[in-house]
Structures are given as structure tokens and as C-alpha cells.
Amino acid sequence: MAPQAPLAAADWLRLSCVLTLFLLFNTAASKSIVKALPGYSGDLPFKLETGYVSVGERDDVQLFYYFIESESNPVKDPLVLWITGGPGCSAFSGLVYEIGPLIYDVPAFNGSLPTFLLNSYAWTKIANIIFLDTPVGTDFSYATTPEGYYSSDIETAKETYSFLRKWLLDHPKFSTNNLYIAGDSYSGILVPMIVSEISNGNEDGHMSRMSLEGYLLGNPATYIHNDQNSKITYTHRMGLISDEYYERAKSSCQDEYVDPDPNNAQCIYYLRLIKECTGKLNEAHILEPKCGSTAPKPDQLKLGLRFFEDISMDILFLPSQQEEMWCRKYNYVLSYVWANDPAVQQALQIRQGTKTEWKRCNKTLSFEEDVENVVECHQFLSTKGYRALIYSVAMLRFLQQRKDTLAFNECVFGHIPTKNSVLD
């Protein structure tokens, strides 16, 4: 019997090594190279990788990403982490409707699987881009426990930093590329917080240093109350309301339009007049039509029409829509059809059973907006010398107002005081 003992021990050792390796791979990261996608004939002319990285205190959050290598010089070109807004809007939306290499061939869409064209203006022509589905619950990201689904701005910033650390460990060849964090809309809150996390981590010295260069933001949320308030000034400057309405609203409301005193009859009166002038405009782009919602007609397409909540299928298929009825958001229909196709999810290596349906924006996230104001965060980052490209009128206006108070030595988030805030 004695000679067998060492063998058994060796076997046990081997088994436990295999188990440890299995657990490591299982919990840290999993990635796949995607060579072809349904809707694009032939191999993709760029390198696409998809995968999951687990984060969170209990390691119960699985963040899904699409990674596209630069088509120029992946070794030298910057590495960009892109987060779409919402919170809860899919990174794929940024990929296919904003800056990625593929765009849908909208005119060719007839209700079957949408097809792709190449986007000649893709940022991936000059940058390596990770499109990350964050916060948890967005697109294909999920949690393995019910508690894991709970998230907030502060939690998301930490989890995103943790994601990047693990992703770079797993992709060491990108660890020296200049790193930028980017996003738009609601990401205006998250991006500066993530950049601050990285900056603090770099200074801490315990973490491996990231080659952080700066950040990019489009129409970002910055100080949510003031962003909203400045819309009145904007409509006046764009000539959408008269000087008279503007001046009267301004003096009677004393520059508070978001949360006016309900007993201030004059202010309420002028705000109503202004709303009558601007209510039919598309807020995101005043020169594009504001698109209404009409109930979809399920017989028009043999698809799961419950996906299309806010989109008018009627108008999409009306022959008369071509010119005058054109509406940007109807194009979103194609992403619902595409991303919910089982063959597509298989090609993207989505883990089976983790998501019942794909939505472009998850409007039922368990998310607490616990930061309302990141102005000081921007100021902190600019004193640190990071580069920033920010395109938004409201943002510039607000920073100008505050330029006399530029002595910041930390990133102080403007917390929204709420009863159940995890921070209080």
C-alpha cells in the first residue's frame, strides 16, 4: 500500500492545480475572438473580441465588453474605454450608432435580420476601443446574485476601475498604450469619476500604474440640476423664445426653472408659455423631428414586438416616411431585431440563460444616482493635467461661472442627499 501514497498525493496536487486554474479562469475573465457576425458577409475586416470580466465585492458582477483593435497601429494607438449613457444604455449602441466600425444598412432593412455596412468615420480606425456594458444590468452584463444587481454612480466608478485593472492584466500588450476614458450623455457623471479612480490608484502606488492620458465627453451630464436649468437660456440664445418671455421668466423665477416655487404664479405662467414654444422640439437635436410613439402593429413583423416599447413600427414601415417622416430613433429597431437573434448571441459568445432579452437601454436598472454634480471632479482632473475633450454648451457655461474657484485638490462628488444613500 505504501508505494501508492506519493502517487495519490501527486494526483491530488495536479487535480487541485487544475481546479485552481479552472476557478481562476472562471472568475477572472473569459474572452473570445469573433471572426464573423450575422449580417456581415465574410470575415470582419477588423479584430473583434468579446468577453466578460467579473467585478464587485463578491465577484458576482459579470461585465460584458466588445473590444475592437485599432485598424491603424494597435501597438501605438491609444486605448479608449467607451461607456454609453443612460444609465443603462448598451455599449453596442455606441458601437453601431455612434463611433464603431459597423453601421446598419437601414434602407435595406425589410424585417429579417438587419445587415451591416462599414463606417468610414469609425474611431476604431485610429484607436483600440473597449465598449463596456456598465452599470451591471446594461445590455449583456449581469449579476450572479440579486444583490449584485444593485448599483450606483459611486459603485459603478469603482467596478469600472476594477474591470480595467483585470482587463489590462489579461491584455498586457495594451498596458502601455495611452489610456482615455470616453462616453456621452449620462456618462458625463461616470467618466470623470472613473478617471479620478484611476488617477488616485496611480498615485496610491499599490496598484499597477495605468497610462492614463485623459477623457472625452459628448453632451455630458455634469451638474444635473444646472444642466436642466440652462435649457431655458439655451432656447433663448437659439432664438426659440422671445427676449420678452426670457427676461420675464428670468426675473420672476429668479433663474430657477427646474424646481420653481409653485406659488409663484408669474414664474409658472412664463414657464408655461416657454413650454408651449418649445414642447414640440426634439431636445437632443433641435433641427431633427421629435418622434412620437404610436402603438406597434404586431402583424407587421413576425418578431417579438414587446421589444419595441418606445419606437413606432407603424411609421418605420410607412412608405411615406422616407423624407419628411425620417426619425433617428426608428433606426434603433434594427438593433433589437439583431441583438435578440439567437445566432447573433451565439456569435458574440453570450452566456446562455444570463439574459432573457436584449434592450438598447435598460430602464429598470437597480441603480441609485448618488452623484449629481461632477464639476469639482473636472476641476480636480484639470489641476492634475489630464487632457479633456468635452463638447457641450451647457457644460462650458457652467465651468465659466465657476472659474474663480479653481483651487481643488481632490475630486469631491456632489452627493444627492437621499435617505437610503449607501454613503450617508
Ligand SMILES: *[C@@H]1O[C@H](CO)[C@@H](O)[C@H](O)[C@H]1NC(C)=O
Ligand atoms: C429581406 O431581405 C433579405 C436579403 O437582405 C432576403 O433574403 C429576404 O428574403 C427578404 N425578406 C422579405 C420578407 O422580403
Ligand SMILES: *[C@@H]1O[C@H](CO)[C@@H](O)[C@H](O)[C@H]1NC(C)=O
Ligand atoms: C435591467 O436591469 C435589472 C436590474 O439591474 C435586471 O434585473 C434586468 O434583467 C435588466 N433588464 C434587461 C432587459 O437587461
